[in-house]
Amino acid sequence: MKKVTVLIPAYNEEEVLGSLYKRLTLVVSAIAGYEFEFLLINDGSEDRTLEMVKEMRRKDKRVSFINLARNFGKETAMAAGLDYARGDAVIIIDADLQDPPELIPEMIRFWEEGFDDVYAKRRSRSGETWLKKWTANLFYKVLKKTTTIPIQEDTGDFRLLDRRVVDALKKLRESQRFTKGLFSWVGFNKKEILFDRDPRAAGKTKWNYFKLGHLAVEGVISFTTAPLRLASYLGLVVSMLAFVYMIWIIFKTLLYGDPVAGYPSIMTVILFLGGIQLLSLGIIGEYLGRIFNETKNRPLYLVDEYNDEKVRDFNG
Helix, strand or coil, rough: CCEEEEEECCCHHHHHHHHHHHHHHCCCCCCCCEEEEEEECCCCEEEEEHHHHHHHHHHHHHHHEECCCCCCCCCEEEEEEECCCCCCCEEECCCCCCCCHHHHHHHHHHHHHCCCCEEEEEECCCCCCCCHHHHHHHHHHHHHCCCCCCCCCCCCEEEEEEEHHHHHHHHHCCCCCHHHHHHHHHHHEHHHHHEECCCCCCCCCCCCCHHHHHHHHHHHHHHHCHHHHHHHHHHHHHHHHHHHHHHHHHHHHHHHCCCCHHHHHHHHHHHHHHHHHHHHHHHHHHHHHHHHHHHHCCCCCEEEECEEEECCCCCC
């Protein structure tokens, strides 16, 4: 009998865990011929999330859990889940029920047809502001134009992955992760299904615009060097314009005796060039910072507890 792991990263989700468990058990009870594992990754929650998960496990041994030593972030929590998942296929789903568990049977059906990565694409996004939708659309457009790998637009982490895709992802141990891009980078045979995304069932989103902006920067820097190339082109253009302007000043002074432009024009040029230099240094600094973090070679995460047992081997 094939095993399917449902991987659920969770951070302060006590308000929705009960509803999530009920819907998951209802869905999988109608799917015959498979063994299921519900793997919850507690990403340093400060509420009763871990306590509730332990209670679920006492009643239902299909429930497994990983308690991370602190909050490492959702991207790293998913990496931990992939490391510990035991299924022949892994379904990643958010705990907030914006991704409907009722799509699981359809995902499994396409998996059995031979697809390795069955991903759910959002047809609509209920409960999100127009600004968030617009910025998300802009981000995907920029990323698709600047990277050489195909990026699935309006697609999150909700997907089924075959074991060989999971094993491929486990080989990618970069510390600053953009998992949505990694799904595309590994390739394999993909299948898209459409769904209407619901608003959160309960609780508040853990993503603010600052965190989303940080994730967007990670996405661009992880999969393209276009910003560095843009900085080079910008420096070349500004240098050419500055050279033309210098020739014009010299020509005008020698032929017409016009005085050289004074303080305002000098300050304008200095501030403009200084801004370009700081922008270029900032772009270089982002890439240099990633190199610095990767060369530390620290483990991605530390696990405090796995299924009621304290973990002593920290080879995460």
